[in-house]
Amino acid sequence: MSDIETMSRQERINAYWKENNRLIAILLIIWFSVAYIPPLFVNQLNQISIAGFPLGYYFGSQFSLVVFVILIFYYAYAMNKLDAKYHLKDRDK
Amino acid sequence: MAVNEAVKLRNNRLAQYYGMFTVGLIVFSLIMGALELGAGMPKAWIGWTFLMLTMGMYAFIGIMSRTKILDEYYVAGRNVPAVFNGMATGADWMSAASFISMAGTLYALGYDGLAYIMGWTGGYVLLALLFAPYIRKFGQYTIPDFVGARYGGRWPRLVAAICAIIVSLTYVTAQVVGVGIIMSRFIGVPYEWGVVIGLSGVLVCSFLGGMKAVTWTQVAQYIILIIAYMIPVTFLSLKLTGFPFPQLSYGQALQNITVLEKELKISSEAPARDGTGRIIQQGYVPAYNEGLSNAAAVTAINQINSYFGLNITPPKAQSIPDASKPADEIQTDWRGTPWNFLALTFCLMVGTAGLPHILIRFYTVPSVRESRLSVGWALFFIFLLYFTAPAYAAFARWEILQNVVGKEIKSLPEWTVNWSRLGLITQRDYTTLDGREIDKLPAWAAPQVRSGALVITDANGNGKIDLAGATFSETEVDGKKVGVFGELSGTAVTKTSTDGILQFGELNIDPDTIVLSTPEIAGLPYTVAALIAAGGLAAALSTADGLLVVISSAIAHDFYYRIINPKASMNTRIWLGKTMLVVAAVIAALLALPRLALIAQMVAWAFSMAASSFFPVVLLGIFWKRCNGPGAIAGMVGGLSVTLFYMYNNYLDPSFNVLGITHLAAGIFGMPINFLLCYIVSKLTAAPSQEIQDLVDHLRSPELDDELMTSIASGKQAAGAR
Numbered sequence: 111m112s113d114i115e116t117m118s119r120q121e122r123i124n125a126y127w128k129e130n131n132r133l134i135a136i137l138l139i140i141w142f143s144v145a146y147i148p149p150l151f152v153n154q155l156n157q158i159s160i161a162g163f164p165l166g167y168y169f170g171s172q173f174s175l176v177v178f179v180i181l182i183f184y185y186a187y188a189m190n191k192l193d194a195k196y197h198l199k200d201r202d203k
Numbered sequence: 204m205a206v207n208e209a210v211k212l213r214n215n216r217l218a219q220y221y222g223m224f225t226v227g228l229i230v231f232s233l234i235m236g237a238l239e240l241g242a243g244m245p246k247a248w249i250g251w252t253f254l255m256l257t258m259g260m261y262a263f264i265g266i267m268s269r270t271k272i273l274d275e276y277y278v279a280g281r282n283v284p285a286v287f288n289g290m291a292t293g294a295d296w297m298s299a300a301s302f303i304s305m306a307g308t309l310y311a312l313g314y315d316g317l318a319y320i321m322g323w324t325g326g327y328v329l330l331a332l333l334f335a336p337y338i339r340k341f342g343q344y345t346i347p348d349f350v351g352a353r354y355g356g357r358w359p360r361l362v363a364a365i366c367a368i369i370v371s372l373t374y375v376t377a378q379v380v381g382v383g384i385i386m387s388r389f390i391g392v393p394y395e396w397g398v399v400i401g402l403s404g405v406l407v408c409s410f411l412g413g414m415k416a417v418t419w420t421q422v423a424q425y426i427i428l429i430i431a432y433m434i435p436v437t438f439l440s441l442k443l444t445g446f447p448f449p450q451l452s453y454g455q456a457l458q459n460i461t462v463l464e465k466e467l468k469i470s471s472e473a474p475a476r477d478g479t480g481r482i483i484q485q486g487y488v489p490a491y492n493e494g495l496s497n498a499a500a501v502t503a504i505n506q507i508n509s510y511f512g513l514n515i516t517p518p519k520a521q522s523i524p525d526a527s528k529p530a531d532e533i534q535t536d537w538r539g540t541p542w543n544f545l546a547l548t549f550c551l552m553v554g555t556a557g558l559p560h561i562l563i564r565f566y567t568v569p570s571v572r573e574s575r576l577s578v579g580w581a582l583f584f585i586f587l588l589y590f591t592a593p594a595y596a597a598f599a600r601w602e603i604l605q606n607v608v609g610k611e612i613k614s615l616p617e618w619t620v621n622w623s624r625l626g627l628i629t630q631r632d633y634t635t636l637d638g639r640e641i642d643k644l645p646a647w648a649a650p651q652v653r654s655g656a657l658v659i660t661d662a663n664g665n666g667k668i669d670l671a672g673a674t675f676s677e678t679e680v681d682g683k684k685v686g687v688f689g690e691l692s693g694t695a696v697t698k699t700s701t702d703g704i705l706q707f708g709e710l711n712i713d714p715d716t717i718v719l720s721t722p723e724i725a726g727l728p729y730t731v732a733a734l735i736a737a738g739g740l741a742a743a744l745s746t747a748d749g750l751l752v753v754i755s756s757a758i759a760h761d762f763y764y765r766i767i768n769p770k771a772s773m774n775t776r777i778w779l780g781k782t783m784l785v786v787a788a789v790i791a792a793l794l795a796l797p798r799l800a801l802i803a804q805m806v807a808w809a810f811s812m813a814a815s816s817f818f819p820v821v822l823l824g825i826f827w828k829r830c831n832g833p834g835a836i837a838g839m840v841g842g843l844s845v846t847l848f849y850m851y852n853n854y855l856d857p858s859f860n861v862l863g864i865t866h867l868a869a870g871i872f873g874m875p876i877n878f879l880l881c882y883i884v885s886k887l888t889a890a891p892s893q894e895i896q897d898l899v900d901h902l903r904s905p906e907l908d909d910e911l912m913t914s915i916a917s918g919k920q921a922a923g924a925r
Contacts, residue, residue: 123904130903131826134332141328145321145548149541152314152490162454164461164488170317171593172450175324179582182331186575189336193572198905 114196126196133188137181144169144177210569214284221287224260225426231256236730246729250389253733257427257741258404261420265408268416273773276413276780277344277756279567283418288573289580291421292564294428294745296323296585298374299381300806302428302742305589307714309596313487316596318544320589322551322810324582329556331578335565337825337902339574342566345753346559346817347761353824354832355895357766362839364761366816367559368754372791373805374560375750379795380802381743388625388719389736398795401740402788405747410781417748418567424741425584431738432588432718439598439725449594456597460487463604469707487600491539495857495865496522503801510797518855537863546868554810554870557817560749563756571905599717602724608707615705618723622716629711633691634703637670647711656695675701747791755783807867808850815842815873823881828899834885842877846870 114122148155148169155166163172235252238244274280283291301323309316341349346367351360379398386397408420440449443456464486485492497518504517537543555561564581568574606616612632622628631647639645641659644652651657659668673689675698686696699706718739722731759780764771771779795802816839823830823838850869852859864871890896 120900123900127903137328137332141325145325145552146545149490149544149548152541156488156490159458160454161451162456162458164457166490167314167317167457167488168454170314170321172590174321175586175590178324178328179579179586181328182579182582183576185331186572186579189575190572193905 122196122198126192126198129192130189133185133192137185140177141181144174148174210284217284217287221422221426224423225430228427228430232730232734235733236728239728239730246733247391249730249733250391250736253737254386254390254740257737260423261404261744262407264420264423265411265416268419269411270413270415271774271777273777275415276777277566277752277760278563279413279415279418281342281567282569283567285568285573285577286580287422288418288564288568288577289582289584290425291418291567291745292561292577292581293584293588294421294425294741295560295564295749296581296746297428297588297742298378298746299385299739299743300377300803301588301592302432302739303381303385303718304714306592306595306599307712307717309593310599310712310717311714312493314490315493315544317593318547319551320593322548323555324586324589325548326552326555327578327582327585329552330561331575331582333822333825334556334562335574335578336571336905338562338565339568339571340902340905344563344566344760345756346562346821347757348765349824350820350835351761351765352898353895354820354835355891356832359832359835360761360765362836363817364757366812366839367757370558370809370813371560371750371753371757372787372794373802373809375747375754375787375791376794377802377806378743378747378750379791380798382740382747383795383798384715385736385739385743389733394798395796398792401744402747402792405744405751406785406788409748409751409784413777413780414563414567414752417752421745421748424745427741428738428745429584429587431734431741432591435718435721435725435727435731435735436591436595436598438727438731439721440594442725443598443601449598450590453594453597456594456601457488459601460597460604463601467604467609467707469604487597491541491544493543494523494538495853495860495863496520497855497857498522499800499804500854503799503804506799507801510799521857523857537860540863542862543864543868546862546864546871550811550814550868550870550874553814553818553874554812557813557821558809559817560746560753563753564749595717595721599721599724603710603712604707608705608710610705612703612705616724618720621723622720627713627716627719630705631700631709631711632703632705633688633696633701634670636668636691639668641666641668651693651695655693657691657693660690660692662690673701751784751787751791754787755780758783758787808869811846811850811868811870811873812843814870815846815877819874819877819881823878825899825902827885828896829890830881830885831888831891833888834881834883837884838877838879838881841880842873844873845876846873849873 114125117125148166152166152170155169156164158165160168235244235249239249268275270276272280305319308319338346338349341352343349343352345364347360347363350363351357353359379402382401383394383397386392386401387394390397392400408416436449437447440452441447444452446452469486498520501517501520504515507513508515508517565574565577568577607619612630612635619628623630626646629645629647636644636648641661648657652659661667663669668690670689670691673691675696676687677698678685678687683694685692685694686698686701688696688701691701700709719732719735722729722735759776759782763779764776819838819842820835824835846869849861849872850866853864853866853869857865861872
């Protein structure tokens with residue numbers, strides 16, 4: 111990643127922004143599929159039960175929530191790595 | 204390094220304080236429980252002790268955090284660590300509605316209620332990915348600050364400030380109503396007194412210390428509310444399933460519900476088909492049973508008429524499908540399709556990300572890095588409660604189907620008797636009217652008398668309804684079946700409604716009852732119920748605190764300092780902020796006193812409004828440099844208008860609908876219009892100034908760049924005059 115060292119400030123911001131957007135897009139696709147695809151098939155999914163939970167109900171009440179929490183923590187983690195890659199300092203009081 | 208050491212030390216100390224607080228709360232609850240069971244301490248004392256102790260605690264934190272420093276007053280000094288900001292956001296977010304009524308909504312709606320669970324958590328993903336880091340990087344005091352700086356000029360700021368005030372004021376009024384209800388139910392004070400006592404509790408914290416005090420009390424309030432929420436349902440799970448993790452064990456409850464519903468014929472063995480051949484499966488687990496109705500609008504208008512002495516004609520009551528019509532005449536409806544569910548989930552998610560009292564919480568963390576982490580913690584802490592709410596609902600449904608429905612009213616479990624005395628459970632069987640005075644009929648029977656479906660003949664003239672020894676018989680009058688049962692007769696009198704057995708359809712449960720009655724269902728002492736009351740109060744007060752800060756800063760900071768008098772001194776600004784806080788609190792109390800049901804509805808609408816006004820504009824402001832002021836204004840006005848138009852029409856007349864989407868999800872139509880208008884108008888007008896484009900670049904990178912920041916933010920609204 112030696113080319114990051116030679117980039118101008120504006121180039122660095124642009125490249126960082128591009129990577130950030132790609133990450134956001136991927137995570138939003140996951141977010142969308144978890145929240146909006148299972149409801150379309152809920153009655154079919156409910157035919158299957160796991161530990162008493164009908165699967166369609168389970169997706170809405172538990173699975174999607176867990177995924178949401180993981181997505182946010184993953185984003186925080188990935189962005190910290192991205193900050194470091196582009197040598198962007200953060201303000202710390 | 205020295206700075207890091209100091210931060211670490213401070214975080215450890217905070218963790219110690221709140222750790223001690225948590226242990227203290229548990230020990231205190233155990234002592235109260237022991238006093239109740241061992242020494243027979245009266246219930247009222249237990250309630251008051253819990254109330255006084257928790258309110259005293261909030262006041263103590265408020266006094267300890269009193270401040271005269273602007274940064275501390277508005278943004279808690281920007282040094283709240285991510286985890287604690289997460290807890291504060293959790294308490295800020297979870298209101299009386301989440302704490303007390305959410306489980307009840309799920310109980311009533313089954314799968315359809317999960318739109319709220321998913322919507323109110325999934326919105327945090329949008330908040331984390333699209334807003335929080337940039338709001339933190341911007342680092343001012345309010346959300347209108349952001350709109351004003353990004354779109355230039357006082358108009359966008361003014362519009363944003365007005366929106367923030369309207370949304371927050373309805374929201375805070377709902378919280379105050381919640382406080383009044385909790386206080387009156389548990390402490391036994393009149394509702395109005397509950398409102399006053401509760402509000403003074405709010406003011407003690409926020410008045411002295413602004414955001415700083417609010418933040419640190421919210422952390423304490425989160426701890427109280429989450430403990431209070433977890434304890435009763437854990438014991439209930441242990442009692443019903445022998446397993447102490449309700450979140451994992453309520454699958455068993457769902458299974459039992461499905462079986463019991465088939466036995467009681469609440470859900471049909473074979474799925475029924477509606478007029479157009481779509482499959483409808485009724486019951487708790489199957490999805491998309493909700494129809495459309497304007498019952499809420501009719502109730503709201505009648506309530507307003509009787510309270511203010513007005514004479515607005517309510518719309519004709521309608522529901523789709525109309526159950527009173529024969530099966531082959533039932534109108535086509537949209538039940539069985541997922542569109543309303545999806546639209547509602549989406550509006551709640553997007554609206555969540557646009558609510559000002561949540562957004563400003565991300566000004567209070569020390570850095571961009573912490574702001575990202577902080578959203579994660581916030582959702583985690585919220586998740587703990589939302590993950591558990593469906594368990595409450597399922598256990599309650601199971602208990603009710605098993606031990607209440609289909610049983611003789613005389614032999615119902617004791618907890619139902621207690622709650623029906625308070626009017627939270629209604630049993631619409633005519634045998635319950637025995638011995639009642641005719642002019643004091645319950646709320647469900649009175650309208651039947653008015654409409655003529657129920658006729659009371661007081662044969663012995665004692666002013667009471669006598670049903671002893673009555674038997675049901677049926678005659679035919681003008682081709683209609685009319686039932687006779689003792690002194691009662693009419694078309695509403697039927698065999699099932701006079702048999703003394705509680706059918707499912709005869710049972711009506713207030714959503715609040717589910718959480719409130721759990722301690723009794725589980726056979727726990729009153730101390731647990733008092734703990735729940737303290738938790739509900741914490742939820743309502745913490746949300747009210749955060750909202751009042753938004754309102755007061757919109758007036759004192761955005762209106763006064765930014766628009767009217769930019770030369771105002773720091774002291775004047777803080778003084779004005781505090782005054783506005785009291786004013787806003789008093790207005791909220793006045794609005795809450797009529798106790799209108801409409802308020803709760805308005806809170807639900809706030810999400811659609813935020814989704815169709817704020818969200819697109821803030822989003823484009825960060826992600827699309829070319830977006831400009833005229834575009835933003837056109838977008839907000841257009842988006843909000845479309846939403847309000849759909850909302851108004853569908854609320855009054857359910858036959859006005861697209862794909863069966865209700866007024867609650869009206870934002871689904873306004874939001875795309877907002878984006879579209881914003882895009883077109885921005886493209887047709889001049890690009891934003893270089894300065895604003897630099898601001899956007901600045902927001903996008905966490906790099907420290909204080910000089911540019913100050914040059915843009917320090918009153919250079921002039922730049923936006925273009």
